[in-house]
Amino acid sequence: MGLIELINWVELTLTRWMEMSWVGAWVIATIFHLLVYLIGGGIGLWLTRQVWPAMGLGQEIDQTPLKTEQLVSELKNGFVACFLMGWVSLSYRHLCDGVLPGDGLTVLWQLAAFVVFNNAYSYATHRLLHHRSLIRFHAVHHRSRRVTPFSSYSVHPIEALIIAATFPLFLLLIPMSLGMVALLHAFGMLYTVCIHCNYDVWPTLSDEHWFKKLINHPTYHRYHHTLGNVNFGFTNRVMDILFKTNKN
C-alpha cells in the first residue's frame, strides 16, 4: 500500500466512524483505546522485563517484585478507563472540523496550540486531584507505587473522564480534524505508558543533561508516585519548573 492509498484508507475509515450509529462508534472507539493500552503496555512490559535486561541495556528503577494481583487490578481499572474514554470520544463527531487536516501549516499551529493547552490542563487537573477533597478520585492511580506500563490508565472512573475531557475542551476552543485528534490521543496514551515503565534506559545520562531537565521520563514520574507532591507534569517539566514542584 502506497502513501496515497494509506491516506485514502484512513480518510474512508474515519469518515465511516463519523457516520455510523453511536453504539457502533462507541464500540470501535473503545477497541481503539484498548488496543493502544494493551499493545503499548504489553510491548513495554516485554522490553523492560526481557529484551533490555538481556541486552544489558539500562536498569529497572524500583526492584520490588511485581505481584500478579497488582497487574490484574491495574488491567481491570484500565479496561473501565478505555470504555469511558471511548464514550467521551463520541463528542469528536460533533466537535472536529473534518476528517483530515487541510495543510502542513494548519497541522503545525494546531499542534503548538494543543501542546500549550495540554501542558496547562494536565498539570492543573493533576494538582487539583491531589487536593484533600478530590484525592479519593486519584488514590486509585497512586495505589501503584512500583509502577508498571499498565499503571498508566489504572485510574478512578472520574479521573478517566477528566483525562478524556482534554480533547473535547480543546476542540471547543480550536476545532481540528479527527485524524489529528486520533494521532495525538494515541501518542498521549503511549507516552503515559512509557513514563510508567519503571525502567531507566540510560542511567548514566547526567541529571544536568537538557533532555533530563526538560522531558518527563520514568525516573521523574516515579518520584511523583513515591513522594506525591512533586512532578505533576505530563510530557515535560515546564509547568513543574514554573510552579516550583520540580524534583530531579
Ligand SMILES: [Zn+2]
Ligand atoms: Zn498524582
Ligand SMILES: [Zn+2]
Ligand atoms: Zn502515574
